[in-house]
Amino acid sequence: MLKVRNLKSFYGYLQALRGVSIHVEEGEIVALIGANGAGKTTLLNSIAGIISSKKGQILFKDKDITHFPPQQIVKQGISLVPEGRQLFTPLSVMDNLILGAYQRYKRKNKDNIEADLDRVFHFFPILRERRKQLAGTLSGGEQQMLAIARALMSKPKLLLLDEPSMGLAPKVVKEIFRIILELQKEGTTIFLVEQNAKMALGIANRGYVIETGRIVIQGSSQELLGNKEIRRAYLGRGYKKVWE
Amino acid sequence: MVLWNQQVENITREEIEQLQLERLQATVNRVYRSVAFYREIFDEKGIVPEDIDSLSKLSILPFTSKKTLIENYPYGMFAVPLREVVRLQCTSGPEGQPIVIGYTRNDINHWTDISARILAAGGINREDIVQICLDYGLFGGGIGFHYGAELIGASVIPGPDLDPVRQLLIMRDYRTTALISTPSFALKLIAAIKEKGISLANLNLKIGILTGEPLSESTRSRIEEELRIKVISSYGPSEIPGPKVATECEKRSGLHIFEDQFIPEIIDPRTGEVLPFGEEGELVLTTITKEAFPLIRYRTGDLTFLDQSPCSCGRSLIRMHGVTGRTDDMVIVNGVGFFPTQINRILAQVEGAEPHFRLIIDREGTRDVVNIMVEVSESIFFDEMKKLQQLKVQIEEKIYQVLGIKANVKLVEKDSLSEVEPKKVVVDRRLK
Numbered sequence: 001m002l003k004v005r006n007l008k009s010f011y012g013y014l015q016a017l018r019g020v021s022i023h024v025e026e027g028e029i030v031a032l033i034g035a036n037g038a039g040k041t042t043l044l045n046s047i048a049g050i051i052s053s054k055k056g057q058i059l060f061k062d063k064d065i066t067h068f069p070p071q072q073i074v075k076q077g078i079s080l081v082p083e084g085r086q087l088f089t090p091l092s093v094m095d096n097l098i099l100g101a102y103q104r105y106k107r108k109n110k111d112n113i114e115a116d117l118d119r120v121f122h123f124f125p126i127l128r129e130r131r132k133q134l135a136g137t138l139s140g141g142e143q144q145m146l147a148i149a150r151a152l153m154s155k156p157k158l159l160l161l162d163e164p165s166m167g168l169a170p171k172v173v174k175e176i177f178r179i180i181l182e183l184q185k186e187g188t189t190i191f192l193v194e195q196n197a198k199m200a201l202g203i204a205n206r207g208y209v210i211e212t213g214r215i216v217i218q219g220s221s222q223e224l225l226g227n228k229e230i231r232r233a234y235l236g237r238g239y240k241k242v243w244e
Numbered sequence: 245m246v247l248w249n250q251q252v253e254n255i256t257r258e259e260i261e262q263l264q265l266e267r268l269q270a271t272v273n274r275v276y277r278s279v280a281f282y283r284e285i286f287d288e289k290g291i292v293p294e295d296i297d298s299l300s301k302l303s304i305l306p307f308t309s310k311k312t313l314i315e316n317y318p319y320g321m322f323a324v325p326l327r328e329v330v331r332l333q334c335t336s337g338p339e340g341q342p343i344v345i346g347y348t349r350n351d352i353n354h355w356t357d358i359s360a361r362i363l364a365a366g367g368i369n370r371e372d373i374v375q376i377c378l379d380y381g382l383f384g385g386g387i388g389f390h391y392g393a394e395l396i397g398a399s400v401i402p403g404p405d406l407d408p409v410r411q412l413l414i415m416r417d418y419r420t421t422a423l424i425s426t427p428s429f430a431l432k433l434i435a436a437i438k439e440k441g442i443s444l445a446n447l448n449l450k451i452g453i454l455t456g457e458p459l460s461e462s463t464r465s466r467i468e469e470e471l472r473i474k475v476i477s478s479y480g481p482s483e484i485p486g487p488k489v490a491t492e493c494e495k496r497s498g499l500h501i502f503e504d505q506f507i508p509e510i511i512d513p514r515t516g517e518v519l520p521f522g523e524e525g526e527l528v529l530t531t532i533t534k535e536a537f538p539l540i541r542y543r544t545g546d547l548t549f550l551d552q553s554p555c556s557c558g559r560s561l562i563r564m565h566g567v568t569g570r571t572d573d574m575v576i577v578n579g580v581g582f583f584p585t586q587i588n589r590i591l592a593q594v595e596g597a598e599p600h601f602r603l604i605i606d607r608e609g610t611r612d613v614v615n616i617m618v619e620v621s622e623s624i625f626f627d628e629m630k631k632l633q634q635l636k637v638q639i640e641e642k643i644y645q646v647l648g649i650k651a652n653v654k655l656v657e658k659d660s661l662s663e664v665e666p667k668k669v670v671v672d673r674r675l676k
Contacts, residue, residue, distance in 0.1 A: 006297040018293070018294045216274050217270055227349075
């Protein structure tokens with residue numbers, strides 16, 4: 001479904017990705033793990049079109065979307081749940097959700113959007129209860145749910161999740177991950193970026209480990225969990241000697 | 245047809261290339277970070293890991309040779325700390341120098357999976373009783389198959405270090421259905437059957453997976469006939485791990501290379517240049533899943549060629565022809581290098597069959613002189629001098645045309661070479 005070949009992304013003169021190749025098959029949950037500053041968010045933002053300074057190739061359903069602007073990428077069926085949620089905090093839950101359907105709202109298919117709202121509320125019943133409340137007044141967990149729900153409103157085939165567990169209590173994290181699994185069952189493909197490697201690999205089919213802009217390990221989640229180096233990559237420290 | 249790993253064994257070309265690129269890049273990143281030998285040689289050549297932006301860029305990377313492995317003994321080529329290594333196996337260099345190979349837990353799992361693929365390609369399933377007559381020690385030939393057979397769920401008899409007669413008794417009494425051994429051990433079994441007068445009717449054997457040595461078609465048919473089994477062979481150098489890089493399928497027209505684990509290339513052993521598909525040369529392998537002992541462009545020293553055409557068995561993995569010779573066999577005459585197998589092929593083209601021949605090299609002054617004695621098939625009568633002369637000239641011309649060497653061909657009667665000492669294809673008398 002998604003193929004990234006040899007992606008190099010830049011912030012000005014600073015190169016953040018150094019030739020990353022990954023792929024996501026339809027129906028999979030794929031996790032990208034790595035330490036702070038390794039390039040996880042850069043990769044997601046590059047796929048979503050937010051970072052435009054890049055070389056390499058991004059194919060979505062065999063279409064080259066490397067240099068598409070973000071709104072075009074959303075139209076293709078890719079939706080990003082950004083790091084730190086990025087909600088419109090002064091707006092209501094409902095307004096946040098409708099803005100998630102912005103692309104389609106213009107085309108006046110209000111009925112469809114009503115149906116999608118129902119679908120989203122089915123995944124997140126708490127949001128229905130709070131639909132009139134301002135987004136900024138929600139708890140951390142609810143805000144994360146709203147961010148995911150907002151992304152779902154564009155009816156994505158591929159959902160990009162940036163650190164969904166960040167800053168949340170373990171119990172809430174569990175709930176969020178349960179919902180991610182449910183989304184997969186309902187047919188959404190998921191590419192997930194996480195610092196919480198154990199949690200992410202617990203639900204993912206496959207995973208990649210990124211280190212200073214390079215993929216150093218890839219494999220099935222089981223393989224990755226069995227790899228002691230994952231802990232090192234996750235903690236961001238390496239051994240110097242073979243016999244250490 | 246049974247595919248053990250459906251997901252990989254009939255993968256599309258596009259999918260395998262994406263997978264290979266991802267795994268190759270991750271491997272290169274890891275070796276550059278963790279193996280001093282690779283980091284130094286990359287730096288020396290001005291290569292950074294991100295230069296590998298496509299599979300074809302593999303050819304800019306330096307080769308790894310057996311010599312490198314010997315020089316970095318014991319742990320210099322390891323890419324992970326020992327605490328992550330769960331197994332150590334070994335192999336040796338040409339003069340017996342030791343080489344140690346480490347495996348992580350994941351490496352063992354991959355090894356087991358590809359072993360199971362080989363066994364399943366031979367037709368082994370959970371109903372089978374598998375007798376493994378291979379070395380179980382440091383060399384690791386047997387233990388890989390052992391794990392693979394257990395993964396499939398077959399009943400495994402680990403039977404190394406037993407003489408052929410005792411193996412036969414076990415085979416008979418335990419009702420072994422599949423034999424895993426070297427071709428030469430299978431021949432020993434045949435001899436033991438004859439010697440002890442054991443009736444084949446008392447054996448349940450139906451499958452033979454023969455490995456560790458090249459298997460000629462004539463040996464294969466002999467073993468198949470005498471043991472009444474179907475034989476497939478597998479290939480792999482011990483340092484990769486052996487013999488589990490490629491397997492024959494039931495069609496037996498070449499060995500499918502496990503391309504999700506290894507990227508094959510064929511190079512000209514003289515220049516190191518990558519040859520186009522279908523041309524014969526030295527097989528070079530890059531491991532793309534190994535964690536503990538990754539090897540970049542490892543020169544196997546084995547001569548073969550690759551075939552990308554689809555196989556009727558349904559596996560989409562590329563095939564290599566059975567190993568035709570070793571680069572160590574290369575003969576250099578007046579500065580021109582060639583392989584005896586090339587002479588073989590020229591003779592086959594001219595005569596229509598692969599005849600026996602003997603290559604004798606002498607030095608006269610500063611020049612090397614090549615004499616080739618070739619057995620002539622019975623279809624040519626020795627009284628037809630003119631025909632013989634024509635044939636001789638034809639072979640000489642063809643050798644000059646293909647190899648660029650001037651050889652004197654002498655035609656001899658069929659079966660006469662077997663009596664000429666020494667019994668080697670190449671007799672090099674230049675050193676004496």
